[in-house]
Amino acid sequence: MTIDRYNARAAEIRWQQAWDTQRVFVTRNEDPRPKYYVLEMFPYPSGRIHMGHVRNYTMGDVVARYKRARGFNVLHPMGWDAFGLPAENAAVANKVHPRTWTYENIATMKAQLKSMGLSLDWSREIATCDPKYYKHQQKMFLDFLAAGLVERKQSKVNWDPVDQTVLANEQVIEGRGWRSGAPVEQRELTQWFFKITKFSEDLLTALDRLDRWPEKVRVMQRNWIGRSEGLHIRFALDPATTPDGETELEIFTTRPDTIFGVKFMALSPDHPLALSAAARNPALATFIAECKRTGTAQELIEKAEKLGFDTGIRAVHPFDPAWKLPVFVANFILMEYGTGAIYGTPAHDQRDLDFSNKYGLGNTPVVCPEGQDPQTFVITDIAYDGAGRMINSRFLDGLSIADAKEEVAKRLEREVRGNHPVAQRQVNYRLRDWGISRQRYWGCPIPVLYCASCGVVPAPEADLPVTLPDDVEFDRPGNPLDRHPTWKHVDCPRCGGKATRETDTMDTFVDSSWYFARFTDPWIESQPTDRMAVDAWLPVDQYIGGIEHAILHLLYSRFFARAMHATGHAGVDEPFSGLFTQGMVVHETYRTSSGAFAAPAEVKIEGAGDARRATLVETGEPVEIGPIEKMSKSKRNTVDPDDIIGAFGADTARWFMLSDSPPERDVIWTEEGVQGAWRFVQRLWRIVNDAAQFSENAPTARPHAFSEAALEVRKTAHRALAKVSEDIERLRFNVCVAHIYEFARSLQAVVTDSPKPVAPDLKFAVREAAEILVQLFHPMMPHLAEECWAALGHKTLLANQGWPALESDLLVEDTITLPVQVNGRKRADVTVARDARNVDIEASVLALEAIKRALDGKPPRKVIIVPQRIVNVVA
RNA sequence: GCGGACGUGGCGGAACAGGUAGACGCAACGGACUUAAAAUCCGUUGGGGGUAACCCCGUGCGGGUUCGAGUCCCGCCGUCCGCACCA
Numbered sequence: 025m026t027i028d029r030y031n032a033r034a035a036e037i038r039w040q041q042a043w044d045t046q047r048v049f050v051t052r053n054e055d056p057r058p059k060y061y062v063l064e065m066f067p068y069p070s071g072r073i074h075m076g077h078v079r080n081y082t083m084g085d086v087v088a089r090y091k092r093a094r095g096f097n098v099l100h101p102m103g104w105d106a107f108g109l110p111a112e113n114a115a116v117a118n119k120v121h122p123r124t125w126t127y128e129n130i131a132t133m134k135a136q137l138k139s140m141g142l143s144l145d146w147s148r149e150i151a152t153c154d155p156k157y158y159k160h161q162q163k164m165f166l167d168f169l170a171a172g173l174v175e176r177k178q179s180k181v182n183w184d185p186v187d188q189t190v191l192a193n194e195q196v197i198e199g200r201g202w203r204s205g206a207p208v209e210q211r212e213l214t215q216w217f218f219k220i221t222k223f224s225e226d227l228l229t230a231l232d233r234l235d236r237w238p239e240k241v242r243v244m245q246r247n248w249i250g251r252s253e254g255l256h257i258r259f260a261l262d263p264a265t266t267p268d269g270e271t272e273l274e275i276f277t278t279r280p281d282t283i284f285g286v287k288f289m290a291l292s293p294d295h296p297l298a299l300s301a302a303a304r305n306p307a308l309a310t311f312i313a314e315c316k317r318t319g320t321a322q323e324l325i326e327k328a329e330k331l332g333f334d335t336g337i338r339a340v341h342p343f344d345p346a347w348k349l350p351v352f353v354a355n356f357i358l359m360e361y362g363t364g365a366i367y368g369t370p371a372h373d374q375r376d377l378d379f380s381n382k383y384g385l386g387n388t389p390v391v392c393p394e395g396q397d398p399q400t401f402v403i404t405d406i407a408y409d410g411a412g413r414m415i416n417s418r419f420l421d422g423l424s425i426a427d428a429k430e431e432v433a434k435r436l437e438r439e440v441r442g443n444h445p446v447a448q449r450q451v452n453y454r455l456r457d458w459g460i461s462r463q464r465y466w467g468c469p470i471p472v473l474y475c476a477s478c479g480v481v482p483a484p485e486a487d488l489p490v491t492l493p494d495d496v497e498f499d500r501p502g503n504p505l506d507r508h509p510t511w512k513h514v515d516c517p518r519c520g521g522k523a524t525r526e527t528d529t530m531d532t533f534v535d536s537s538w539y540f541a542r543f544t545d546p547w548i549e550s551q552p553t554d555r556m557a558v559d560a561w562l563p564v565d566q567y568i569g570g571i572e573h574a575i576l577h578l579l580y581s582r583f584f585a586r587a588m589h590a591t592g593h594a595g596v597d598e599p600f601s602g603l604f605t606q607g608m609v610v611h612e613t614y615r616t617s618s619g620a621f622a623a624p625a626e627v628k629i630e631g632a633g634d635a636r637r638a639t640l641v642e643t644g645e646p647v648e649i650g651p652i653e654k655m656s657k658s659k660r661n662t663v664d665p666d667d668i669i670g671a672f673g674a675d676t677a678r679w680f681m682l683s684d685s686p687p688e689r690d691v692i693w694t695e696e697g698v699q700g701a702w703r704f705v706q707r708l709w710r711i712v713n714d715a716a717q718f719s720e721n722a723p724t725a726r727p728h729a730f731s732e733a734a735l736e737v738r739k740t741a742h743r744a745l746a747k748v749s750e751d752i753e754r755l756r757f758n759v760c761v762a763h764i765y766e767f768a769r770s771l772q773a774v775v776t777d778s779p780k781p782v783a784p785d786l787k788f789a790v791r792e793a794a795e796i797l798v799q800l801f802h803p804m805m806p807h808l809a810e811e812c813w814a815a816l817g818h819k820t821l822l823a824n825q826g827w828p829a830l831e832s833d834l835l836v837e838d839t840i841t842l843p844v845q846v847n848g849r850k851r852a853d854v855t856v857a858r859d860a861r862n863v864d865i866e867a868s869v870l871a872l873e874a875i876k877r878a879l880d881g882k883p884p885r886k887v888i889i890v891p892q893r894i895v896n897v898v899a
Numbered sequence: 900g901c902g903g904a905c906g907u908g909g910c911g912g913a914a915c916a917g918g919u920a921g922a923c924g925c926a927a928c929g930g931a932c933u934u935a936a937a938a939u940c941c942g943u944u945g946g947g948g949g950u951a952a953c954c955c956c957g958u959g960c961g962g963g964u965u966c967g968a969g970u971c972c973c974g975c976c977g978u979c980c981g982c983a984c985c986a
Contacts, residue, residue: 254986290986362986375986571981685911704924706938710939759922762923763923765924845919848967853919888967893918895918
């Protein structure tokens with residue numbers, strides 16, 4: 025009998041329909057089995073899925089299908105991060121409404137995802153642009169507002185001049201907008217903020233408990249939160265030098281130990297004292313204006329030279345009333361951090377030293393490194409920030425840095441001026457509140473009103489959702505909501521007078537900060553979450569997505585979980601107990617002689633190694649093979665998942681995405697790799713069919729005894745089962761793939777090489793092995809697995825089948841083969857009984873020809889036997 | 900500058916917890932089948948030496964610990980990523 029080639033296209037559609045009709049992947053909240061929530065970061069509906077999606081969703085699907093087989097009630101939902109700027113850009117470019125554009129994209133991408141055969145519960149699908157979703161987001165905004173977790177304040181914001189909107193600090197990358205890439209400017213605006221800083225300490229310390237997160241991500245978040253302990257000190261100002269009404273200057277320092285090395289004070293150009301001093305000093309006012317000018321582009325600030333201006337004001341040293349310090353305005357002092365003012369200790373801070381050297385303020389070293397002579401220790405160009413003993417510091421001399429910090433804090437805390445202590449210990453964070461106002465149409469409206477007499481008024485809950493108007497124009501830059509003739513004009517719900525709506529919408533990162541909670545009960549209309557459901561399902565057991573969200577999305581979601589907890593919408597603080605960040609899909613780039621990029625589909629490759637040459641298919645023009653880079657439209661090195669699925673089927677694409685590269689690293693998409701995956705699909709199909717034929721009429725009951733050959737088949741199968749199970753648990757999919765290749769190859773050898781007729785026990789063993797093989801690759805290639813399962817005579821869906829039971833007895837061998845080393849070099853193998861005594865092992869080892877030769881007739885000095893592992897003979 | 904990760908054949912990579920380095924795949928080469936090709940199957944493939952049994956070298960470089968080091972320690976070199984005037 026000849027076996028037809030496996031027709032992936034036809035089979036895949038058939039099995040997808042079968043899963044659909046039988047509602048296999050629809051999850052019930054009432055299901056009593058233990059829960060497992062696996063989630064991949066939901067996509068932005070940009071138009072079509074790309075290979076990055078294929079990789080991400082395949083990994084999630086492997087975990088979901090595996091856990092389902094292991095008996096868990098698996099929640100594996102999907103939705104759409106559907107608000108955002110590209111929809112508006114499309115509206116400008118193509119005169120299509122953002123909603124239309126978005127939903128058309130969703131339809132396309134949903135069909136593409138379905139063609140991948142993912143075990144998703146589509147009944148829970150949500151789109152964040154749906155008023156049924158953002159209604160609840162508005163409700164939570166109001167709850168957060170009432171709970172003091174939202175505030176409206178004026179602040180300097182990052183303004184993206186291309187997108188014409190505000191960006192959060194996290195969205196500014198190297199001084200440029202994360203989406204537009206335009207240099208970001210600073211502007212003063214009144215904005216809505218989520219008070220993420222209220223949770224700074226908890227967001228930081230809780231990272232230690234996220235032991236199933238990549239260390240890299242935790243480090244990045246730790247740095248981002250940027251906790252530092254220090255002292256808040258009030259310096260008195262010399263009245264003779266100070267503008268009216270000003271008496272003191274507050275600073276924050278993490279190095280109070282260096283207080284006797286201080287040479288100057290420096291203020292941010294935005295500092296109130298700087299401004300009041302500027303009011304009577306035109307030159308200073310000019311300097312400040314200058315700072316702000318260079319300060320419009322973040323990029324320039326970072327490269328700018330340190331500049332200062334002496335205000336003429338003098339501060340008084342807290343330990344010496346006679347010691348006066350010049351107060352400068354300096355361009356490198358940030359108003360947003362600490363108090364916006366510092367004291368400068370040039371010897372021990374590089375920035376202060378640069379500044380001091382420029383303005384001739386000198387420096388006095390106050391920390392002397394171990395082994396240095398304090399008399400000769402001088403600082404010229406490089407500040408010293410290491411450990412050491414205090415010098416030149418009066419009562420601190422001889423103390424360690426830590427003791428000196430403590431001593432200064434103690435003394436200044438005790439000292440009182442104007443009923444307040446002169447200094448207080450303080451913890452500062454780099455983390456800022458999350459500004460969420462965006463001057464955009466296609467986002468969730470912020471549900472507040474402004475009334476001339478009542479001020480800021482929250483929208484009444486009965487009016488939620490505050491929906492977006494449909495009739496908007498995108499013919500001009502700026503926010504269409506603001507220009508809309510009627511939308512923003514409403515009556516004040518408090519006084520009935522005239523009021524206007526907030527026309528800013530929320531940052532789309534708000535939408536994605538709680539979708540994982542909504543998935544647990546997306547049907548409930550009365551509230552954002554059903555507490556029974558959300559508390560039962562959260563946290564997400566395994567979250568999978570790109571490293572690019574290490575800070576933004578993941579930190580916001582952690583904040584949201586806490587805020588939802590505080591307002592009664594959820595019972596957990598951490599949304600994701602397990603996190604995995606997968607690598608990118610990369611591909612070679614191709615350039616024609618004109619410098620234009622060519623797409624892989626347009627290029628023909630010939631030769632191998634150094635002789636590899638590329639030409640354009642159409643013209644035969646030679647093409648330069650360029651570096652391997654992340655697949656992107658601009659470099660045209662993308663491969664369309666539809667093309668791959670069309671040509672080879674989803675299973676081939678899925679298998680290739682899991683092969684070779686470790687999941688956290690980048691994977692290089694190659695035509696050869698796809699071909700290899702496709703060949704293996706066909707090979708599996710043949711092996712399973714051959715095995716089915718081989719084991720025809722196999723006994724259904726397990727034989728009492730097995731021949732050596734049959735036993736070997738069973739051992740191989742169960743060893744593979746053990747390894748693959750373990751490696752799926754550890755998300756080491758590339759290693760799973762290798763084990764499956766190995767197992768398949770050995771099963772194939774048994775089926776081809778065994779003499780006929782076949783004994784019943786071997787039939788049984790081969791049949792068992794074939795079933796295990798199919799079940800092992802099922803999470804990775806579900807369609808092929810169903811087809812094979814049917815070929816093995818099963819009438820039920822493999823998707824509903826449990827994971828095979830491991831017979832661990834089969835993993836234990838009666839005899840073991842140990843490598844034998846002489847002086848750490850392998851010389852031979854020795855096969856002994858598993859429980860052989862060491863003396864017997866030693867005797868067998870020393871009897872080996874190769875060992876005798878290596879010892880050259882001399883007795884060994886020592887024989888080291890590591891049980892079950894290795895023997896080393898020391899000559 | 901600060902912080903982190905990594906460095907293994909021609910390539911992607913494997914090696915539990917200090918115990919046989921190079922699993923598995925790709926590419927390449929040789930062979931079988933075929934009129935031929937495709938497809939499939941089998942074999943070889945870190946470097947060097949030897950007819951062979953076998954021997955020597957080998958996990959970025961230099962040291963160290965150990966019976967034994969890809970793995971641990973110290974010092975370099977290189978690559979990638981994140982943060983970047985945060986006082």
